[in-house]
Amino acid sequence: MVSAERLRSIIERVERLEEERKELAGDVKDIFTEAKSAGFDVKVIRQLIKIRKMEPSEVEEQETLLDIYRRAIGM
């Protein structure tokens, strides 16, 4: 036998949190719309946010590798 009350509580809490996550995703989307309107390149901003999350040494390593791979395929 499952505890219906416990199960319902679990489901409803997850649904509430997922709803909040969805709202936040919408807020992020709005900010990118604002950024685009202000003339910024959204892809570049996303890349910048990714880079800010990384360690500087990791960024440098990736940039070096990107450069090496580019040359390797003649770009």
Place this chain on the structure above:
Amino acid sequence: MVSAERLRSIIERVERLEEERKELAGDVKDIFTEAKSAGFDVKVIRQLIKIRKMEPSEVEEQETLLDIYRRAIGM
């Protein structure tokens, strides 16, 4: 020329929202851990949450199709 202040504001707002989303994802994970400890099957709960988001007619249609496909491949 880009407006550094505007750009910084955009980036920081997105980062803050993404941080909140991450925290909520962690809260969801905690609830599923709790569910598992209470003896519930987490996969089934996830499926239940998906079903609750769907229209009843859509659920019925999918279940009918699943049944038909199962028979088709002799399951």
